[in-house]
Amino acid sequence: MTVVLRSxxxxxxxxxxxxxSVGFVPTMGALHSGHEQLxxxxxxxxxxxxxxxxVNPTQFNDPKDxxxxxxxxxxxLKMAQNNKVDAIFYPHAPDMYPDNYRYKVTENEYSKTLDGAHRPGHFDGVLSVVMKLFNVVSPTKAYFxxxxxxxxxxxQGMVESFFMNLEIVPVATVRESDGLAKSSRNVRLTQEQRALAPAIYKAITTSKTADEAAQALSAQGFKVDYVxxxxNRRYVAAFLGEVRLIxxxxx
Structure with a gap:
């Protein structure tokens, strides 16, 4: 029996x-097989x-997104029940931000690069809500x-820096059969965009350099934020139409 708790x-x-022990999986819903693996x-x-x-409003730098x-x-809910989840925490935004987001968690170096450089304030929102969730749930382990x-x-850095009493457990990326990383945003792709999207994985795994991968994606019609x-890790963010894929x- 999965219980749903709102506040x-x-x-x-x-x-x-x-x-x-309590295992915790924080999500914004629109669950897929990647979440199911967590x-x-x-x-x-x-x-x-x-x-x-x-769906945490403070991590969206684009209101339309x-x-x-x-x-x-x-x-x-069905996925949660099928995977024997004991409880779903499903809060309202005013309950999560009674201070109207006056207080926030900020990291001043790594968060300003990559996605942080292209999405101002995004990681402040992520870290702030995750700390709130950890404080409410009190997990033994959290899965990302x-x-x-x-x-x-x-x-991971926030947990270490603030001496938080839990373990962060990384789980490998789950992919479609054509290599596209599972993402809740994939459902917003048109049929044509979905057919093109696996080019991201192909470009970052077969190109010799990041620049070569970026050029390959641009040539296929992607609007590249960065590669x-x-x-020893290659990161990419690129748009297909209005949908940003990482x-x-x-x-």
């Missing part, structure tokens, strides 16, 4: 009654599994996909 206070009351890993490693679904983010509650590698590294190699691979 931080309600969740904390439920949490007090639980014992054993849930399966959490289920295998913990006594209790908690899923959060919250926020408005268009897919909401698929019925399918999300490596597709959002920069995000995962920043959250960059840092610490990926990364070890090199």
């Amino acid at each position: 931080p206070q309600e969740f904390k009351q439920w949490r007090k009654k639980q014992s054993g 849930l399966k890993t959490a289920r295998a490693e913990n006594n209790i599994v908690v899923l959060s679904i919250f 926020f408005e268009k983010y897919p909401i698929t509650w019925d399918a999300d 996909g490596e597709k959002d590698f920069q995000q995962m590294r920043l959250i 960059t190699d840092i610490d 990926d990364n691979v070890q090199i």
Whole structure:
């Protein structure tokens, strides 16, 4: 039986009654098989599994992107139940931001590069909401996909810097059969864009340099934000129409 809890206070009351290890998967919903892998890993490693679904307004630097983010509650609930999730934390924005976002968490170096350079304020919103979620859920372990590698590294750094009592567990990127990284935003691609999207994975895995990969994508009609190699990992962000896709691979 999966229980759905709407407010931080309600969740904390439920949490007090639980014992054993708690595995936590924070999401913005529109769940796909990448999220399901996080849930399966959490289920295998913990006594209790908690899923959060919250489309966090503070991490969207583009209001239109926020408005268009897919909401698929019925399918999300079914996936949670199929994977034996014990509780879903499904809060309202005013309950998560009673201070109207006066207080925030900021990282001043790594968050200003890559996605942070192209999405001002994005990682402030991510780190702030994740710290709030950790404080509400009190997990033993929290699970993050490596597709959002920069995000995962920043959250690991926050946990270490603030002496937070939990472990961040990375889970490998889940891909479609054609190589496209699973993402909630993929559903917004047109049929033609979806056919072209796997070129991102092909470019970053077959090109000798980041510049070569960027040129290959631009030539195919992508609007490239960046392709960059840092610490033996190649990162990419590129638009197909209005949809921004990101990926990364070890090199």
